[in-house]
Amino acid sequence: MLVLLATSSFAGVLINEVVYNLSGADDGLEWIELCNNGTEAVALDGYTIRSGGASFATSFTLSAAGSIAPGEYVVVGFGSTTWPGAFNGNLENGGSVADGVQLVDAVGTVLDTLLYDGAAGGLLDDLGRAEPSAIGVGEGESLGRFNGTSDCVDTDDTSVDFVEYETPTPAAANGDPSTDTGDTGGTPVDCSAAADIRLNELLSNPSGSDDGLEWVELYNRGAADVDVSGWVLRTATQATGGSSDSLPDGTSIVAGGFLLVGAGGVGAITVNNGTGGDGVYLLCDDVILDSVVYGADNSDGLVDDWGIPATSIADVPGENETLGRREDGVDTDQSGDDWGISTLPTPGAANDVPPKPPDPQCRPEGSDGLRLNEVLNDPTEADATYEFVELYNAGDVAIQLEGFVLDAAKSTWKENAVLPAGAVIEPGEFYVIGGGDVENQDYSASGLDLGNGAGDAIRVTSCDGVLLDTVLYAGGEMEDGLVGDGGATDVVDKVSAGSSIGRFPDGEDSDQHTDWIAYASPSPGEGNADPGAEDSGTDTSGPGDDPVDPGCGPDPDSPDGAGCATGGLPLHGLEVGAVLLVLARRRRL
Numbered sequence: 001m002l003v004l005l006a007t008s009s010f011a012g013v014l015i016n017e018v019v020y021n022l023s024g025a026d027d028g029l030e031w032i033e034l035c036n037n038g039t040e041a042v043a044l045d046g047y048t049i050r051s052g053g054a055s056f057a058t059s060f061t062l063s064a065a066g067s068i069a070p071g072e073y074v075v076v077g078f079g080s081t082t083w084p085g086a087f088n089g090n091l092e093n094g095g096s097v098a099d100g101v102q103l104v105d106a107v108g109t110v111l112d113t114l115l116y117d118g119a120a121g122g123l124l125d126d127l128g129r130a131e132p133s134a135i136g137v138g139e140g141e142s143l144g145r146f147n148g149t150s151d152c153v154d155t156d157d158t159s160v161d162f163v164e165y166e167t168p169t170p171a172a173a174n175g176d177p178s179t180d181t182g183d184t185g186g187t188p189v190d191c192s193a194a195a196d197i198r199l200n201e202l203l204s205n206p207s208g209s210d211d212g213l214e215w216v217e218l219y220n221r222g223a224a225d226v227d228v229s230g231w232v233l234r235t236a237t238q239a240t241g242g243s244s245d246s247l248p249d250g251t252s253i254v255a256g257g258f259l260l261v262g263a264g265g266v267g268a269i270t271v272n273n274g275t276g277g278d279g280v281y282l283l284c285d286d287v288i289l290d291s292v293v294y295g296a297d298n299s300d301g302l303v304d305d306w307g308i309p310a311t312s313i314a315d316v317p318g319e320n321e322t323l324g325r326r327e328d329g330v331d332t333d334q335s336g337d338d339w340g341i342s343t344l345p346t347p348g349a350a351n352d353v354p355p356k357p358p359d360p361q362c363r364p365e366g367s368d369g370l371r372l373n374e375v376l377n378d379p380t381e382a383d384a385t386y387e388f389v390e391l392y393n394a395g396d397v398a399i400q401l402e403g404f405v406l407d408a409a410k411s412t413w414k415e416n417a418v419l420p421a422g423a424v425i426e427p428g429e430f431y432v433i434g435g436g437d438v439e440n441q442d443y444s445a446s447g448l449d450l451g452n453g454a455g456d457a458i459r460v461t462s463c464d465g466v467l468l469d470t471v472l473y474a475g476g477e478m479e480d481g482l483v484g485d486g487g488a489t490d491v492v493d494k495v496s497a498g499s500s501i502g503r504f505p506d507g508e509d510s511d512q513h514t515d516w517i518a519y520a521s522p523s524p525g526e527g528n529a530d531p532g533a534e535d536s537g538t539d540t541s542g543p544g545d546d547p548v549d550p551g552c553g554p555d556p557d558s559p560d561g562a563g564c565a566t567g568g569l570p571l572h573g574l575e576v577g578a579v580l581l582v583l584a585r586r587r588r589l
Contacts, residue, residue, distance in 0.1 A: 012036065012037070012038045012042065012111060013034055013035070013036050013038070013042050013044070013047075013068060013103065013111055013112070014034065014035055014036075014037060014103070014111070014112045014145070014152055014154050015032060015033075015034060015101060015103050015112045015113075015114050015145075016033045016034060016035035016073060016144065016145050016151055016152055016174065017032070017033040017142050017143065017144035017145070017151075017165070017168065017169065017170070017174060018031075018032050018033070018091070018101060018114060018116075018142060018143045018144075019031050019032075019140075019141075019142045019168050019170075020091035020092065020093060020094075020099075020101075020116075020143075021093045021094070021137065021138070021139050021140075021141070022139060022140060023139040023140040024139075026090050026091070026093070027086065027090065028078060028085075028086040028306050028307070028308070029078045030077050030078060030086070030087050030090060030091050031075050031076065031077035031078045031079055031080065031170060032049060032060075032075070032076045032077055032091075032101060033073055033074070033075050033076075033144075033170055033171065034068060034073070034074050034075075034076065034103070035068075035071075035072070035073050035145075035151065035152035036068045036069060036070050036071065036072055036152075037070075037071075037152045037153065037154075038070055039070055040070065041067045041068065041069045041070065042067060042068050043065075043066075043067045044062045044066055044067060044068060044074075044083075045062060045063070045064070045065050045066065045106065046061070046062065046063075046105075046106030047061075047062045047103065047104065047105055047106055048060065048061050048062070048103075048104045049061075049062075049076060049087065049101060049102070049103060049104075050101065050102040050103075050104055051087060051089075051091050051092060051099075051100065051101045051102070052092065052099065052100065052123065053092045053095065053097070053099045053121070053122075053123075054121070054122045054123075055122055055123070056100065056102050056123065057088075057089075058088070059087040059088040059089060059091070060076060060077065060083075060085065060087050060088065062076065062083050063083075064082060064083060066082040066083065073171045073172055073173065074171060075170045075171050075286065077307070078287075078306070078307050079170055079286060079287040079288050079307055080307055081234070081236075081281075081286075081288075081303075084303045084306075084307030084308055084309075085307060085308050086308070093117075094116060094117025094118055094136040095117070095118055097118045097119055097120065097121025097122070098115040098116060098117065098118040098119065098120060098121050098123055098130075098133040099115070099116060099117060099118065099123070100113060100114055100115040100116065100123045100125075100133075101113075101114050102114075110126060112126065112154065113125045113126045113158070114134065114143065114158050114162060115132075115133035115134065115158050116133050116134040116135065116136060116143055116158065116162070117133065117134070117135065117136025117137075118133060118136070119133075120133075125156065125158065126156050127156055132157060132158065132159035132160075133158055133159060134158040134159055134161070134162035134163075135159075135162075135163075135164060137164045137165075140166075140168075141164055141165060141166050141168070142164075142165045142168035142169075143162045143163070143164065143165070144162065144163060144165045144168075144169070144174040144177075145161050145162055145163075145174060146161075146162075146163050146174050146175075146176070146177055147160070147161065150173075151173055151174035152173075163177045164177065165177060169285070170285065170286050170287060171285075171286035172285070172286070189229070189230035189231065189284055189285050190227055190229075191231075191284035191285050191287070191289075193222060193224070193226040194284055194287075194289045195222075196220055196221055196222030196224075196226055197218055197219070197220055197221075197222075197226055197228060197231075197253065197282065197289065197290070198218070198219050198221060198282075198290050198325070198329045198331050199216065199217075199218060199219075199280060199282050199290045199291070199292055199325075200217045200218060200219035200258065200324060200325050200328055200329065200351065201216075201217040201322050201323070201324035201325070201342075201345075201346065201347070201351055202214075202215065202216045202217065202271055202280055202292070202322060202323050202324070203215050203263070203271065203317075203320075203322050203345055203347070204271040204272060204273050204274065204278075204317060204323065205273050205317060205318065205319050205320070205321070206263075206319075206320055207319055207320045210270075212262075212263065212268065213263050214262055214263060214269060214270060214271040215260055215261060215262035215263035215264075215265060215269065215271070215347055216233055216260075216261045216262060216269055216271060216280055217258055217259065217260055217261070217324075217347055217348065218253060218258065218259040218261065218282070219253075219257075219258050219259075219325075219328050219329045220253040220254065220255055220256060220257050220258075220259075221256070221328070221329030222255055223255050224255050225252055225253065225254050225255055226252060226253050226255075227251070227252045228247050228251050228252060228253060228259070229247060229248065229249045229250060229251050229252075230246055230247065230249070230284075231246070231247045231251075231282065231283065231284045231289075232244050232245065232246050232247070232281075232282070232283040232284070232286075233245050233247070233261055233269055233280065233281070233282060233283075234280070234281040234283060235269065235270060235271055235272055235278070235279070235280050235281075236272075236278065236279050236281070236302060237272050237275070237276070237277075237278050237300060238300050238301070238302075243269075243270055244283075245261070245267055245268070245269055247261070247266060247267065248266060248267060251266055258347075258348045258349065259348075260347050260348045263347070265347070265348070273316070274294050274295040274296070274316035274317075275295065276295060276296075276297070276298075276299045276300040277293060277294070277295035277296075277297060277298035277299060277300045277301070277302045277310075277313065278293070278294060278295055278300075278302065279291055279292065279293040279294070279302040279303075279310070280292050288303075288305055288307060289305075290305060290331065291303070291304055291305050291310075291335070292314055292323065292335050292338075292339055293310040293312075293313055293314065293335050294313060294314035294315065294316055294317075294323055294335060294339070295313055295316055296313075296316065297313065298310050298311070298313050304333060304335070305333045306333070310335060312333075312334040312335050312336040312337060313335055313336050314335040314336055314338075314339035314340075315336075315339075315340070315341055317341045317342075318341075320345070321341050321342060321343055321345075322341070322342050322345040322346075323339050323340070323341060323342075324339065324340065324342050324346070324351040324352075324353045325338055325339055325351055325353065326338060326339070326340050326351070326353045326354070326355055326356060327351075328350055328351055337356060339353075340353040340354055340355075340356060341353070341354075342354070360402055360403045360421060360463070361400070361402055361403070361421070362402070362403050362462075362463035362464050363400040363402070363463070364462040364463055364464050364466065365397065365399075365400070366393075366395050366397040366398065366399045367399050367404070367462040367466070367468055368395065368468070369393055369394045369395020369396070369397070369399065369427075369507075370391060370392075370393060370394075370395070370399055370404075370425070370460060370462075370468050370469065371391065371392045371393075371394050371468075371469050371503065371506075371507040371509055372389065372390075372391065372392075372458060372459075372460060372469045372470070372471050372503075373390045373391060373392035373430065373502060373503050373506055373507060373528065374388075374389075374390040374500050374501070374502035374503070374519070374522065374523070374524065374528060375388070375389050375390070375450070375458060375471060375473065375500060375501050375502070376388050376438075376499075376500040376522045376524070377450035377451065377452055377456070377458075377473065377474070378450075378452045378495075378496075378497045378498070378499075379497070379498060380497050380498040381437075382435075382437075383435070383449075383450070383452075384435050384436070384448070384449075385434075385435040385436040385437040385438075386434075386435055386437055386438060387434070387435045387438075387448050387449075387450050388432055388433060388434040388435065388438040388441060388448075388522075388524050389406060389432075389433045389448075389450070389458060390430055390431070390432050390433075390502075390524050390525065391425060391430065391431040391432075391433070391460065392425075392428075392429075392430055392431075392503070392506050392507045393425045393426060393427050393428060393429055393431075393507075394428075394506070394507030394509070395427055396427050397427060398424055398425065398426050398427065399424065399425050400423070400424055401419040401423035401424060401425060401431065402419060402420065402421045402422065402423055402463065403418065403419065403462075403463030404418070404419045404423075404460060404461065404462055404463055405417070405418050405419075405460070405461045405463075406418075406419075406433055406445070406458070406459075406460050407458070407459050407460075407461070408448075408449060408450050408451060408456070408457070408458050409451065409456060409457040409458075409459075409482055410451035410453060410456050413457075413459070413482075414449070415447070416433075416445060416447050416448050416449060416450075417433050417443065417445035417447060417448060419433075419443060420443065423442070423443065430524075430525050430526070430527075431443070432524045432525045433445050433448065434448070434524065435448045438524050439524055439525070440524045440525030440526070441524060441525070442525075451474065452474060453474055454474050454475055454491075454494070455472065455474065455475075455482065455491055456472075456473060456474045457470060457471065457472045457473070457482045457484070458470070458471050458473075459471075459484075459485075467485050468485070469485055469509065470483075470484035470485045470488075471484065471492060471501070471516065472484055472488070472489070472490070472491045472492065472513070473491060473492040473494075473501060473516070474491070474492070474494045475491055475492070475493050475494030484511060485511060486511035487511075488511045488512060488513075490512060490513045491513055492513045492516040493513070493518070495518045498520070498522075499518055499519060499520050499522070500518075500519045500522035500523075501516045501517065501518055501519070502516065502517055502519050502522075502523075502528040503515050503516060503517075503528060504517050504528045504529070504530060504531060505528075505530075506527050506528055517531050
């Protein structure tokens with residue numbers, strides 16, 4: 001076994017450089033560089049990094065698909081474009097006994113081990129030895145492989161293989177440590193003014209054809225001119241890959257000035273339109289200096305400045321609109337806060353971007369009186385535009401609905417609507433959330449997506465996250481483990497397409513399915529009719545017009561009557577063929 005491990009370490013993927021002790025806090029900023037000294041590309045999906053002091057434990061998993069080609073260098077951790085993120089628990093910074101990092105393949109074979117900064121301890125190298133270890137390095141420095149002539153060579157003696165570098169070189173070959181320039185044969189890139197240069201504005205969707213008209217603007221917020229020769233702009237639509245363009249030699253930005261890339265400026269660039277989350281990145285020596293991620297969401301997993309999937313997302317600009325910083329050069333690393341849309345592009349000049357709207361106001365007072373009151377989950381016309389959920393205020397004070405959330409579940413909960421600023425429901429009044437074509441709707445929710453299967457559910461929560469009301473519906477058994485408020489699990493009977501379910505009296509809530517009645521004529525924004533009332537002559541339709549799916553009635557053997565049975569079974573004790581419920585539907589005056 002030891003022979004096999006030793007053999008595997010001579011050719012293939014190796015740990016080539018490590019930064020484990022940053023200047024200041026290490027959290028999220030550590031990285032490990034891998035190299036491939038073999039003759040074939042190696043897929044790294046499922047590989048892990050182990051680290052530790054007393055013992056090794058997994059601290060990073062290379063979960064995204066990716067590979068390393070022969071002679072290639074890739075970074076894991078901070079600044080990585082393929083495997084970004086932080087090492088769990090951080091890499092050890094050395095001490096009286098050796099600390100270490102270890103590369104393990106997808107089947108658990110140890111490929112390479114680096115022990116550093118201490119005497120023999122509890123960690124063992126590739127050959128099962130507790131020593132020798134490499135030296136320790138100072139803050140901001142790296143340990144890198146170099147055998148006197150080249151890097152990415154392994155003798156299984158880390159005390160010989162690894163040396164100290166004052167200037168780390170992520171994703172590049174390690175140079176001669178006696179010069180310590182990181183020079184790999186090209187002109188060194190000067191990143192000393194990295195903190196002064198920021199992405200500032202971009203045009204992703206020009207009018208007409210985009211070809212050659214897209215651009216990105218950089219801004220120098222520092223007090224001195226900055227040479228940005230060799231710096232890289234990368235645009236991406238996915239967490240991996242993307243298009244990279246280096247700024248040409250001789251490119252600089254004056255203090256307080258702007259640089260336009262593309263569309264008549266320096267070079268050319270392709271900027272994506274924001275579908276599923278897109279991003280623009282500024283890099284120097286393969287380290288992310290600045291980023292903006294924009295889109296309706298970030299389903300594609302684009303990373304932020306810290307190399308982790310972005311959670312603060314800027315909006316998508318429309319045709320000939322730009323996305324720009326609200327204040328030139330002001331950067332909090334939160335794209336959704338820092339960036340806004342402008343209808344007046346300003347390439348090469350100060351931005352004209354509106355300030356960020358005020359944060360939503362959460363005023364949950366009185367929300368304990370809010371009820372789900374009527375639901376149409378299966379309209380006879382298009383679900384996307386005719387579904388609706390009606391809310392009712394059963395309390396005695398007005399409820400400010402801004403930030404209240406409507407969720408629906410088919411198997412798991414999914415946000416369907418967040419109610420907007422200015423939304424309010426007075427005592428005894430209704431508020432209708434519809435799909436777009438619903439009569440009397442108060443809010444059009446494009447994300448409304450109500451389930452039609454057995455055991456689906458809807459709930460409403462206040463702006464401060466308190467569950468207010470739930471309905472489980474569509475009959476059958478609750479197979480997905482969903483529960484209502486109060487812990488109820490009984491399910492409202494399934495109704496036929498075009499029929500709604502509603503509470504009577506309005507807002508009546510015992511946390512049981514018996515609160516809900518089938519209505520053949522939905523009435524969004526109006527009071528629910530008394531099922532025992534005589535026909536008033538104003539509404540000839542009612543909930544007795546075959547509201548229950550043919551062949552799907554309640555099962556008398558089910559404790560709550562919610563099961564689905566076939567044949568002419570009674571509907572809650574009434575003969576289906578002998579009863580016609582005629583309900584007058586009244587709008588509240």
